[in-house]
Amino acid sequence: MNEYGETNKKNLPPEMDAEEFRRFGKQMVDYVADYLENIRDRKPFPDVSPGYLKELIPDKAPDEAEQWPDVMKDIERVIMPGVTHWHSPQFHAYFPTANSYPAIVADILSDAIGCIGFSWASSPACTELEMVVLDWLAKMLELPDCFLHSSEGHGGGVIQGTASEATLVALLSARTQRLHQILGDKFSHSPDEGIISKMVAYCSAQAHSSVERAALIGAVKVRLLETDEKFSLRGETLQRAIEKDREAGLIPFFLCATLGTTSVCSFDNVLELGTVCEKEGLWMHIDAAYAGSAFICPEFRPLLNGVEHAMSFNFNPHKWLQVNFDCSAMWVKDSRLLSDAFNVDPLYLKHDNQGAIPDFRHWHIPLGRRFRSLKLWFVLRLFGIKGLQERIRKDVKLAHQFEELVKADQRFEIFGEVVLGLVCFRIKGSNEVNERLLKTINDDRRIHLVPSKVNDTFFLRFAVCASRTESKDVKFAWEVIQELTKKISDEKK
Amino acid sequence: MNEYGETNKKNLPPEMDAEEFRRFGKQMVDYVADYLENIRDRKPFPDVSPGYLKELIPDKAPDEAEQWPDVMKDIERVIMPGVTHWHSPQFHAYFPTANSYPAIVADILSDAIGCIGFSWASSPACTELEMVVLDWLAKMLELPDCFLHSSEGHGGGVIQGTASEATLVALLSARTQRLHQILGDKFSHSPDEGIISKMVAYCSAQAHSSVERAALIGAVKVRLLETDEKFSLRGETLQRAIEKDREAGLIPFFLCATLGTTSVCSFDNVLELGTVCEKEGLWMHIDAAYAGSAFICPEFRPLLNGVEHAMSFNFNPHKWLQVNFDCSAMWVKDSRLLSDAFNVDPLYLKHDNQGAIPDFRHWHIPLGRRFRSLKLWFVLRLFGIKGLQERIRKDVKLAHQFEELVKADQRFEIFGEVVLGLVCFRIKGSNEVNERLLKTINDDRRIHLVPSKVNDTFFLRFAVCASRTESKDVKFAWEVIQELTKKISDEKK
Numbered sequence: 001m002n003e004y005g006e007t008n009k010k011n012l013p014p015e016m017d018a019e020e021f022r023r024f025g026k027q028m029v030d031y032v033a034d035y036l037e038n039i040r041d042r043k044p045f046p047d048v049s050p051g052y053l054k055e056l057i058p059d060k061a062p063d064e065a066e067q068w069p070d071v072m073k074d075i076e077r078v079i080m081p082g083v084t085h086w087h088s089p090q091f092h093a094y095f096p097t098a099n100s101y102p103a104i105v106a107d108i109l110s111d112a113i114g115c116i117g118f119s120w121a122s123s124p125a126c127t128e129l130e131m132v133v134l135d136w137l138a139k140m141l142e143l144p145d146c147f148l149h150s151s152e153g154h155g156g157g158v159i160q161g162t163a164s165e166a167t168l169v170a171l172l173s174a175r176t177q178r179l180h181q182i183l184g185d186k187f188s189h190s191p192d193e194g195i196i197s198k199m200v201a202y203c204s205a206q207a208h209s210s211v212e213r214a215a216l217i218g219a220v221k222v223r224l225l226e227t228d229e230k231f232s233l234r235g236e237t238l239q240r241a242i243e244k245d246r247e248a249g250l251i252p253f254f255l256c257a258t259l260g261t262t263s264v265c266s267f268d269n270v271l272e273l274g275t276v277c278e279k280e281g282l283w284m285h286i287d288a289a290y291a292g293s294a295f296i297c298p299e300f301r302p303l304l305n306g307v308e309h310a311m312s313f314n315f316n317p318h319k320w321l322q323v324n325f326d327c328s329a330m331w332v333k334d335s336r337l338l339s340d341a342f343n344v345d346p347l348y349l350k351h352d353n354q355g356a357i358p359d360f361r362h363w364h365i366p367l368g369r370r371f372r373s374l375k376l377w378f379v380l381r382l383f384g385i386k387g388l389q390e391r392i393r394k395d396v397k398l399a400h401q402f403e404e405l406v407k408a409d410q411r412f413e414i415f416g417e418v419v420l421g422l423v424c425f426r427i428k429g430s431n432e433v434n435e436r437l438l439k440t441i442n443d444d445r446r447i448h449l450v451p452s453k454v455n456d457t458f459f460l461r462f463a464v465c466a467s468r469t470e471s472k473d474v475k476f477a478w479e480v481i482q483e484l485t486k487k488i489s490d491e492k493k
Numbered sequence: 494m495n496e497y498g499e500t501n502k503k504n505l506p507p508e509m510d511a512e513e514f515r516r517f518g519k520q521m522v523d524y525v526a527d528y529l530e531n532i533r534d535r536k537p538f539p540d541v542s543p544g545y546l547k548e549l550i551p552d553k554a555p556d557e558a559e560q561w562p563d564v565m566k567d568i569e570r571v572i573m574p575g576v577t578h579w580h581s582p583q584f585h586a587y588f589p590t591a592n593s594y595p596a597i598v599a600d601i602l603s604d605a606i607g608c609i610g611f612s613w614a615s616s617p618a619c620t621e622l623e624m625v626v627l628d629w630l631a632k633m634l635e636l637p638d639c640f641l642h643s644s645e646g647h648g649g650g651v652i653q654g655t656a657s658e659a660t661l662v663a664l665l666s667a668r669t670q671r672l673h674q675i676l677g678d679k680f681s682h683s684p685d686e687g688i689i690s691k692m693v694a695y696c697s698a699q700a701h702s703s704v705e706r707a708a709l710i711g712a713v714k715v716r717l718l719e720t721d722e723k724f725s726l727r728g729e730t731l732q733r734a735i736e737k738d739r740e741a742g743l744i745p746f747f748l749c750a751t752l753g754t755t756s757v758c759s760f761d762n763v764l765e766l767g768t769v770c771e772k773e774g775l776w777m778h779i780d781a782a783y784a785g786s787a788f789i790c791p792e793f794r795p796l797l798n799g800v801e802h803a804m805s806f807n808f809n810p811h812k813w814l815q816v817n818f819d820c821s822a823m824w825v826k827d828s829r830l831l832s833d834a835f836n837v838d839p840l841y842l843k844h845d846n847q848g849a850i851p852d853f854r855h856w857h858i859p860l861g862r863r864f865r866s867l868k869l870w871f872v873l874r875l876f877g878i879k880g881l882q883e884r885i886r887k888d889v890k891l892a893h894q895f896e897e898l899v900k901a902d903q904r905f906e907i908f909g910e911v912v913l914g915l916v917c918f919r920i921k922g923s924n925e926v927n928e929r930l931l932k933t934i935n936d937d938r939r940i941h942l943v944p945s946k947v948n949d950t951f952f953l954r955f956a957v958c959a960s961r962t963e964s965k966d967v968k969f970a971w972e973v974i975q976e977l978t979k980k981i982s983d984e985k986k
Binding site: 015016018020021022024025026028029030031032033035036037048049050051052053054057059061063065066071075079080082083084085086087094097098099100102103104109111112114115116120122123125126131132133135136137139140150161164165168172189192193194196197198209210212215216218219220221318322325326341342344352353356357366367370374377378380381382383384385386387391439467 | 576
């Protein structure tokens with residue numbers, strides 16, 4: 001009874017046919033619109049205990065195919081009770097993760113094309129659109145020309161899965177570059193002399209844990225350096241650390257500077273750090289995973305000054321630029337240094353146009369890659385630069401609104417500085433009382449926050465996350481916090 | 494003029510509202526159904542030169558938002574001319590990549606929920622569904638109980654992005670385990686004694702390039718070992734290599750065995766290899782990226798015998814099990830060994846239920862992760878085990894059909910053995926004539942193949958890839974090959 005189904009049924013397994021997909025897919029589109037438009041009605045944090053889900057479904061896969069309406073029904077029964085709603089206007093934990101309608105639609109197309117873009121030949125559009133939209137994005141950030149595919153040199157951008165992977169790729173490329181410098185013709189990825197264990201990477205003590213992890217994977221040492229009173233890593237601190245390590249016979253080779261740390265959204269001084277790195281021959285990578293999106297606004301672009309000293313730069317459009325996860329944009333000045341670190345080239349992946357255009361598999365850890373530039377392309381076109389800037393500005397404004405509310409209450413203090421969409425705050429007093437407040441807030445479940453700790457000071461982080469967050473939600477969150485502060489204060493009495 | 498739009502418009506950027514999304518999303522669902530149902534009308538390999546795409550679109554992002562119908566129009570104008578159609582029944586390159594309607598619909602939901610599942614608390618459903626469906630899948634493969642989350646020990650499955658990442662995770666975990674064994678209390682991820690550069694990993698000469706790459710990232714040595722006449726790595730060969738390396742003062746620590754090599758779909762002897770690894774204290778990882786899906790059929794399950802000796806096992810449901818990329822399933826016997834290798838635990842990621850349930854961020858390279866188990870769940874339910882088995886059997890049957898056609902033509906020979914859905918073949922004669930045939934086939938563009946080379950013998954690979962491939966397509970492909978063989982033979986005269 002359908003246009004395509006009958007032919008299929010004759011030759012193929014009893015799987016979903018195109019007509020069923022049209023109905024199922026459209027029903028899911030409606031479900032998704034309803035979910036997101038009514039997300040205010042759901043509490044941001046779920047009320048389940050570990051192991052809740054396995055009680056709700058069978059312990060083995062069905063032998064026979066089920067019907068899709070039964071699967072649809074199970075979304076509310078099985079899945080939703082255990083979802084942390086990152087797109088609730090009452091979700092203020094971690095950092096934002098993007099979720100926009102244009103990106104969702106682009107992903108439908110990406111899934112349907114379903115190409116694996118490891119080389120140009122494996123799907124030319126996949127490589128080429130990525131080159132063009134990464135250049136678009138580089139121009140929006142006013143990155144120096146040397147980071148563009150369209151420039152003369154070997155620079156360019158690539159989509160990584162996560163900032164963690166970008167940091168790892170940068171560190172491994174720097175390690176390979178340094179091995180080449182030291183060993184020359186005797187280069188090996190696994191040199192006998194124990195050189196790698198002498199290599200030292202640096203970052204600030206507030207850098208993301210992924211830097212430590214990249215060092216651990218790369219088998220190099222890592223130093224978490226002290227920051228100044230604004231939680232910013234300064235040039236002098238790096239300079240001293242390099243000198244000390246050199247005196248100990250070690251080999252400084254890599255710095256990961258952070259613009260917008262996860263704990264407090266502080267900014268390392270990349271102008272100073274870049275100068276030191278150039279003088280001392282270190283690879284400077286800049287991780288601006290969260291903050292990077294803000295640099296498309298002229299008023300925030302100065303925070304990126306000094307990027308010209310970096311060998312590589314990364315931020316996550318999947319955080320604050322409306323492109324659904326995963327889409328981490330990374331630019332390098334010399335892509336040959338990435339290829340050097342990763343190139344192992346079997347015949348079944350070679351093609352006639354090799355060398356004329358990047359084979360992005362040499363730019364990252366996985367071999368396979370999805371057609372992720374489609375969602376970036378859809379988002380940039382359907383928001384326009386102005387639309388994306390407005391979103392950034394709205395969120396920063398809401399953060400300052402929350403900051404003012406905190407400041408107006410004598411029981412509280414702001415921790416660090418509010419620059420973008422994150423407000424760190426605490427009850428004036430012990431860590432314990434702040435820990436109790438955090439637990440009370442999350443147990444209450446009307447809003448959701450996570451804490452952090454810097455220099456042994458425990459504080460709460462209020463991040464403006466969901467695109468639907470408005471002024472009234474900020475006010476609501478503050479009222480909840482005040483109410484629960486009173487509650488724990490009363491309990492204590 | 495819409496149900497939700499007006500409120501949005503007042504406070505938010507001029508972005509797509511829910512009503513527009515409903516129309517856009519549904520139009521995309523129809524586009525996708527039309528694309529896939531009519532994919533036979535498109536040539537599998539595009540006729541473009543490097544740089545084609547940048548001529549078709551602007552060189553910067555628009556300032557103002559565009560309209561979605563204009564984006565829709567550009568799909569056929571800009572994207573499709575440069576797409577390699579992996580789901581064309583005439584595409585026989587590489588290995589299959591999955592593409593099914595249930596998985597596409599599941600991804601819409603995954604995108605909309607848009608949670609980042611790095612810890613249990615960040616979205617309990619994301620972690621828990623993954624645990625359950627990986628157990629479902631483990632049971633379908635008849636993996637030993639020790640690989641199940643529901644078993645007593647510390648085993649379990651996790652979704653990685655790609656098999657390359659699974660191999661890397663296994664190698665790094667093995668490296669850490671061995672460092673612990675050697676250094677004891679003095680353990681360090683970056684030990685001073687140059688121990689890591691003494692470590693040796695092994696795989697067969699036909700193993701995927703990602704093993705070599707994992708070794709390179711891990712800064713350990715790697716040996717590509719010779720295989721037997723069936724391109725299978727045997728226990729004795731490994732035993733000899735271990736002994737030789739030990740004599741040279743090196744530290745054998747890891748074997749990646751392959752079930753279904755990329756070049757020829759050959760199978761290492763994991764029963765023999767596993768015995769050697771257990772005796773010699775090596776971590777055996779099994780990479781069954783492509784072939785693993787077939788093991789859900791009882792008739793192919795014996796190929797997996799010996800998996801009980803493995804510390805880790807991986808295959809890609811995103812290749813041959815109807816789950817769109819990326820979904821690489823990995824199981825380990827002792828997940829603590831993964832956490833050991835990757836655990837760096839900042840406060841902002843801690844939560845109350847830590848330890849009670851896996852935080853999957855410790856099981857892989859990236860921190861962030863999508864809700865990928867949804868597509869596995871949808872696929873397993875909407876195909877059922879029988880539906881998935883039928884697909885495997887259909888493809889193997891088609892491969893044997895192609896094999897018979899090749900064998901019936903005296904000019905050709907089969908290279909290796911046809912076990913699953915890959916047929917390696919060549920013109921009896923020089924590598925050059927086979928290279929010319931391959932180039933002629935791909936220039937012709939009616940079908941698409943890639944070559945490989947083993948022991949200096951160049952051959953063509955015919956993989957049954959798309960779910961829509963039928964007997965008539967196999968016949969068509971062979972007719973094209975015969976026609977073009979005649980053409981190059983005539984040209985030579």
